[in-house]
Amino acid sequence: MKADYKNWVPKGLLYLLGLFALLLYSITILLLCATIDSNTKVLSAVLSLAVAILLTAIFLHMFRMYRAFSYNGNRKLSKQIVDGLAGCIDIPENGLVLDVGCGSGALTIALAKRNPTAKVIGIDRWGREYASFSKNLCENNAKAEGVQNTEFISGDAVKLDFPDEVFDAVTSNYVYHNIIGINRDDLLMETLRLLKKGGRFAIHDIFSESKYGNMPVFIERLKKMGYENVKLVDTTNGIFMTKKEASMYNLRHSAILYGKK
Numbered sequence: 001m002k003a004d005y006k007n008w009v010p011k012g013l014l015y016l017l018g019l020f021a022l023l024l025y026s027i028t029i030l031l032l033c034a035t036i037d038s039n040t041k042v043l044s045a046v047l048s049l050a051v052a053i054l055l056t057a058i059f060l061h062m063f064r065m066y067r068a069f070s071y072n073g074n075r076k077l078s079k080q081i082v083d084g085l086a087g088c089i090d091i092p093e094n095g096l097v098l099d100v101g102c103g104s105g106a107l108t109i110a111l112a113k114r115n116p117t118a119k120v121i122g123i124d125r126w127g128r129e130y131a132s133f134s135k136n137l138c139e140n141n142a143k144a145e146g147v148q149n150t151e152f153i154s155g156d157a158v159k160l161d162f163p164d165e166v167f168d169a170v171t172s173n174y175v176y177h178n179i180i181g182i183n184r185d186d187l188l189m190e191t192l193r194l195l196k197k198g199g200r201f202a203i204h205d206i207f208s209e210s211k212y213g214n215m216p217v218f219i220e221r222l223k224k225m226g227y228e229n230v231k232l233v234d235t236t237n238g239i240f241m242t243k244k245e246a247s248m249y250n251l252r253h254s255a256i257l258y259g260k261k
Contacts, residue, residue, distance in 0.1 A: 024052035086110035095168035101175030105138030123155035208253035230259035
């Protein structure tokens with residue numbers, strides 16, 4: 001049995017894009033070959049071809065991302081990010097860790113493998129964004145990886161069903177920027193309230209100003225509240241990816257928000 005962490009680029013989407021592009025190319029050819037000679041025919045053929053070319057461009061871009069993020073490809077960008085983030089978190093012996101938005105369980109399992117005495121809980125609202133991710137998939141991946149110190153629970157980052165100050169570490173990977181309808185400062189504080197005094201956090205996300213507002217101001221707010229060593233570390237400068245890759249895969253402003261409570 002082999003772990004299957006899926007791909008955030010749905011394979012079904014690639015099939016649909018390719019299928020519709022081929023269909024439009026076929027329609028274009030049929031229109032051009034039709035015996036009817038009219039401006040409408042020419043206009044329809046031009047529009048069909050234009051949309052087909054656009055879909056082809058989108059398909060090629062998505063396919064390139066699919067290959068880059070695949071755990072079975074050459075680049076394995078997802079694996080590099082997950083393993084890198086798992087190595088960034090200082091977890092005490094027998095610690096309790098929370099991974100918010102665990103998806104297919106990759107980060108939860110990576111943390112569990114690196115910290116065999118810790119218990120790592122992964123939560124997610126499976127099926128809301130990525131239909132291929134599920135609790136059952138996470139549990140099967142944990143079995144495939146031979147780890148037993150994980151637990152997967154259905155939950156929502158907007159309102160986490162845990163009491164204050166119960167975790168030794170909290171982490172997340174590319175989750176919060178997808179959540180709409182809530183101030184992201186409040187979203188982060190909802191996660192940080194779960195940390196014990198002295199607990200660590202490492203949250204990897206796209207911290208653009210359009211999504212998060214003024215992060216230096218938020219960091220200063222945390223410091224005034226007593227949080228220590230709070231910093232935002234750019235991960236597009238070779239830590240996880242290059243600047244070119246970040247731009248190519250829409251991951252500009254990727255960074256890790258580190259700190260200690």
